[in-house]
Amino acid sequence: MPRLFISAALLGLAAACSPADAPTPPASESGPVLSYTDAFVMEPIGGRDLTMGGVTLSVDGGDVTLTSASSTSIETIELHTMAMVDGKMQMRQVEGFDIGDGETLELKRGSDHFMMFNVGEDVVGGETVDITLNFDADGEPMTLVIEADVRTIGE
Ligand SMILES: [Cu+2]
Numbered sequence: 001m002p003r004l005f006i007s008a009a010l011l012g013l014a015a016a017c018s019p020a021d022a023p024t025p026p027a028s029e030s031g032p033v034l035s036y037t038d039a040f041v042m043e044p045i046g047g048r049d050l051t052m053g054g055v056t057l058s059v060d061g062g063d064v065t066l067t068s069a070s071s072t073s074i075e076t077i078e079l080h081t082m083a084m085v086d087g088k089m090q091m092r093q094v095e096g097f098d099i100g101d102g103e104t105l106e107l108k109r110g111s112d113h114f115m116m117f118n119v120g121e122d123v124v125g126g127e128t129v130d131i132t133l134n135f136d137a138d139g140e141p142m143t144l145v146i147e148a149d150v151r152t153i154g155e
Contacts, residue, residue, distance in 0.1 A: 020104040032062035032101070032137050038108075039148035041074075041116065043125045051123070053081075053114040053131070054107035055146055057099060065096045065143060066105065070129045075118030082111055091115065096136070125152035 020134065034057065035145045041053035069077040089110075097112060099105045103147045107113050114131075123129055133140040 015057075026027050029037045030061065031140065032059045032064050032135075032142065034059050034064065034135070034142065036144065036146050039131070039146040040151050041114075041119075041123055041129050041131075041148045042109075043123060043152045044119050045153065047056040049119050050117050051116070051119050052087060052109065053077075053148055054109065054111075055131075055133075055148065056107070056120070057105045057133075057144075059099045060102060063098065063100050064136055064137045065098050066133060067096045067136050068134045069114055069131055070134075071129055071131045073120040073122050074116045074131075075120075076116070076130070078117070080115040082113065123150050125150050130149050 023131045025098070033042050036058070037056045039053075039055040042051045044051040066079065069076060069079070079095075079097060080095050082089055082091050084090075097105050097107075108134045112145070129148045129150060131146050133146060135144065
């Protein structure tokens with residue numbers, strides 16, 4: 001089930017839709033609403049301190065660009081794409097991922113993903129890690145904190 005994160009401004013908007021005589025917020029306070037499912041981080045293999053992770057992100061009410069990610073448990077998180085180059089899968093760091101209004105972005109193994117370096121020792125299977133995602137929504141910054149399950153190989 002998708003978990004919804006709604007800004008205070010949008011909570012005000014939701015209240016305006018109820019029958020109660022709540023004040024109507026200015027239209028400028030409405031904006032994209034982000035939701036996510038399937039947030040995960042792979043437990044690093046063999047004592048290494050790098051790994052990858054993913055999440056499925058959806059946006060409703062406007063276009064956004066995922067610009068960066070961070071976590072207190074992981075020193076560096078990069079946004080990576082994966083593509084076949086001369087018959088070999090190659091990863092490449094990108095500046096951001098665009099998500100159009102009503103669209104879904106899937107970050108997962110073998111595809112677009114989070115690349116994680118200097119992963120903390122608390123990133124072990126069965127635990128969860130909070131990751132802060134930063135977005136640009138038509139010039140306005142937006143933040144979404146996701147709770148990622150740490151998976152072990154085979155899961
Ligand atoms: Cu990568």
